[in-house]
Amino acid sequence: MDIPDLVRQELGDEEIQAGVTLGDEDAVCFTPTRTLVYRGEGLLSDEKVEAYPFDFERLTISEGRRKTKFTLVYTDGKREFGVPGSRADAVLEQLLEGALRGSTAIGEEESVTGVFRFSELTLVVTEGRLLKHLGSVTWDNDFESYPFDAVTGLDFEEGSVATAVVLTVDGRPERIKAPSNQASAVRKTLQESLFAYHDVSSLADLNAEVAADTEDEPDDGGGLGLESGIDPLVSDEDDGEETATTAAAVAPETGGQTAAPAADAEDGDIAALEQQVARLTEAVEQQSERIEAQEATIETLIDELRQGR
Template sequence: MEIPDLVREELGDEEVQAGVSLGDEDIVCFTPSRTLVYRGEGLLSDEGVEAFPHEFERLSVSEGRRKATFSLAYVDTKREFSVPVKRSEGVLERLLESSLSAAGVLDEEETVAGVYRFSELTLVVTSAQLLKHVGSVTWDGDFEQFAFEAVTGLEFEEGSVATAIVLSVDGRPERIKAPSNKAPSLRRTLQQALFAYHDVSSLDALNEKVGEDEDSESDVSGLGLDAGIDPLVGDDEAAAEGTEASGPDESGWEPTDSADAGASGSGTDGDFAALEAQVEELAELVEQQNEQLQRQEKVIKQLIAELRQGR
């Protein structure tokens, strides 16, 4: 794409990182700090270029039949520019990428793979994370980040009206609903980005690679009584109790209390030490369970707070 002379004059020491053609001679150019909107000379207007700094606080996008208007709100002013609707998606991707890079949200090598707007939900898929914004405006500072390095699972629940994307991050599921007619594109973009990040080629391979160890989780939540800890009553004692409960054996003799006491008297100290060790192990597991409950309590409190904020 050829850069007009008027844009080159406006660049100064900066370079054009990306551009979107708007048709005819009109183009939108993106530098690290500004978006430059160039209009070629026409019957009703002269040649010109407008610069829009990327330090805006809020971005709104409204679409008509032919044009999409981008409204950028700064601390003390609001500015707008319009582009053909069919070019708006490319402009929005590059504009958000430039803004997020300038704000330090994206790393130097991180790029935007796709931007999706569903009513009051905007999703930005990058090469390293998923960004989620909920609100009447397209974008502002109130957004959530889900880093691909912390992803522990990805699932899709398809419905007749919407598809639910279940992205688990650090074991906590994040459910995102997308209209069924637009969900395939989002699914494809998100999968491709995650597959590339984790160097896998399928959804099954991704979940196998990033999935948490369910066995270790169940051991903690279930107090681990089936993993490495014997029951408090030993096998010999259980057998003796079972025989006593069922009455005399075939020889007609019952194992009496006095006989048991005489036979096991010498091993009392050893049995007590073993029991004490088992109790200590159980106490350790109970403490782990308490820690897990505290973490869950924090998550619940955070969820309640977010629901109150309307997220």
Template sequence: MEIPDLVRDALGGEDVELGVNLGDEDVVCLTPTRTLLYRAEGLLSDEKVQEFPHDVEWLDVKEGRRKTKFILEYVEGTRKFGVPSNRDGAVLELLLTGILRAGGVTDPDESVVGAFRFSELVLIVTDKRVVRHIGSAVWTEDFEEYPFSDLTGLSFEEGNVATEVVLEIGGRPKRIKTPNEQARKVQQVVENAVFDFFDVGSLEELNASIGVDAGEKAESDDSGGGSDIDIGGGIDPLVSDDEDTSPSIDGPTASGSSGSSETTAKTASRSRNDGESDAASGTAERRERTTDTGDSPSSTTESTTRSRQSGAASQRDLDAVESQLGELTTAVQRHNELLEKQQRTIEKLIEELREGR
């Protein structure tokens, strides 16, 4: 990219490290201390250079249909500039490279290789670390960083709606949730940066070379290890910081419902067997009585009638048990539906709490 003469005059001895062409000869240039925006001469304006120092208090981005506006807040005031929407990603990476260096978050020779915005989560990938910022602004002092030098494992867990980037730092997982429609791009950027850092060619090779052994991991887990509350995870704990264990909701689960149904079925089976056994026993006893006492055919008919009545009673008992089983099954299904609804409500509550609503 050709550096305009007006930009060279504004460098003041600094070098241009990175540049983004905005089209129509407009460019954005990165120096060690500033971002310079060059506007070429137009029909209604002269060519000019605007300076945006990197010691910002916060950075925000407002996306429009055609243009994206960058808002930089300083102690002395606010500065803004706009770029075409199709170039805002590259400009954001350039700006964050300078801002992270100025804030001491990254090294002087460290560059941003990817920056992603998901609602109020910003995920920044450099060639040496992953930086996460949560808040309404794109950047403030409220951030977390995960250096690759502390990495002991890397994995990606795909869900129905989102994919979690799981960074193990010293054996403790840090989870970052990314929407599935952008998850592949995020995974590619993270893997490329980590693979280059450790000079490996695959995820399996990476984890084999940097993973902690079972003893160290068990010791970390026993010591109350776990990660802080992250955007990742289905329902993350609100108090405990252990992300290895999935949270549960008190009350019966699907497996518990199955156990209840099985117990009721066994009860019905025993009742059926008992009824059949009682009927058979009564018939045998009446037969024996008929033989011993020499009952007449009329007596035999009465015994047969009583036996049928007893069998009918047993069948009514069985029908009652089966009816109770049906009612219990319906109740269990309804209870499971309520549990699923409660779980969805809790997930939404956690998400809104994290977004600071």
């Protein structure tokens, strides 16, 4: 797009990295440090350009019938500007990219590939990570980041009203629900970014690649460490008792002859282990079902509150 002279004067030593036209002569331009909103001369206003630095602390978006208003909160107050609703997504993507790059939350050359907003959740997909923000505001410093180099699995669970994105990071699954009408775009954007990052061409290849990376890591004893929250099935005391029992069976007091251990000390232990594993599995499944039911109830309450019920 053509850069107005007033914008060139405002730039100083900076360069425009991206721009979004708003119709007529109006436009939004993005430099490495700020957003420049240009308004052409009209019947009721003069030509002007306003600057909005990327170091805002909070961003809120209000959507109207035809226009979308961006409210940026700074340490010394808040500032606002509006754009046509059809241009809001493009402006938001560039606005968040500039803010994230300026705060070093993403790399200097790392671009945003997609921004998705539904209910009180905002997702930002970049070339190197997935960022998630929860809350009534669109964005502030309270967000979570999931780097692609730590991803160990990706899956999608489709439902009637929403699709769950299951992103496993360092072996821990993170479930994110996307409404069905946006799920396809979320899936496409996230897959393409992850595929490009790991240099693969399919979901199966991606999971095989990240699983292979996990297998190359040093063995930590099967994950039953002090922080696992699961007690070892065999304690040190059990080991001592088993050793003594085995020694007694091998060297009984009758004539010094060797006796084979009873196959029944072994079958009983295996059966006990199988029962314990079955109980743990059942408990985990029941807990997962309760969590999903609670999530559905919370989503219903949020929808009803938004409708003024």
